[in-house]
């Protein structure tokens with residue numbers, strides 16, 4: 001049982017593909033981008049004529065860094081949280097009967113037995129998995145209510161970390177908007193129009209190269225903010241649609257394929273607020289904005305279930 005041995009080596013909740021080059025590159029890019037944005041805001045926006053010397057300088061410095069701190073906290077939770085990996089059995093399960101029954105099919109890796117409350121069998125993990133769990137090709141594990149594998153968090157987005165992922169998107173969007181606003185403010189209210197700016201402008205007369213560097217950094221930050229801002233807004237919207245329609249992208253695709261095949265798909269329609277609470281927790285709505293477990297969807301943050309359904313093996 002290769003998968004069981006791998007699970008034992010990975011430990012409980014382990015198995016996430018930490019060594020995925022694409023994921024590691026995206027993590028590095030994320031931290032470099034956030035670090036660069038913070039540097040430009042402090043060094044080339046707030047500490048320059050216009051903001052420098054006014055009370056807005058410390059105010060925006062604290063507020064922007066607060067948003068950045070929340071962004072990083074949510075990102076770290078999304079990266080290191082268990083997305084809801086289906087535990088692997090400690091002892092080998094015998095699926096030889098299922099294999100022989102399905103061996104004629106071209107896809108022998110994933111065969112489901114729909115007769116037992118939609119529990120399925122993953123032959124890659126060599127275990128049973130609960131309804132709505134899917135196998136991730138990058139993590140090499142089945143994940144409960146798997147949404148997708150995200151290289152930006154080098155982890156799957158699943159039942160237990162989707163909240164942190166959406167919070168990360170929210171704070172990234174907020175930071176992008178904030179950075180855009182601050183950069184635009186330096187152009188709308190340039191230094192030479194403010195009393196402090198007149199003094200600084202005279203002092204830096206002739207220092208056009210320094211001014212060009214400031215402008216270059218601001219333009220780069222503006223482009224970065226627009227690109228990342230639009231990117232996270234689209235994903236944030238997709239995530240909300242996925243929650244309130246109670247269908248992950250995988251299930252949406254399956255639904256479309258089944259519809260094309262003219263098969264009826266039955267699903268329970270819950271109220272939107274109930275679906276949102278399943279992801280963000282049942283506590284106060286204010287808790288939805290913090291990467292904490294105080295309003296965890298399930299007690300202890302993990303669903304209690306066995307890896308063995310009521311199969312008659």
Ligand SMILES: [Zn+2]
Pocket residue numbers: 122123124125126134135136140141142
């Ligand atoms: Zn699997």
Ligand SMILES: [Zn+2]
Pocket residue numbers: 136137138139140148149150155156157
């Ligand atoms: Zn994954």
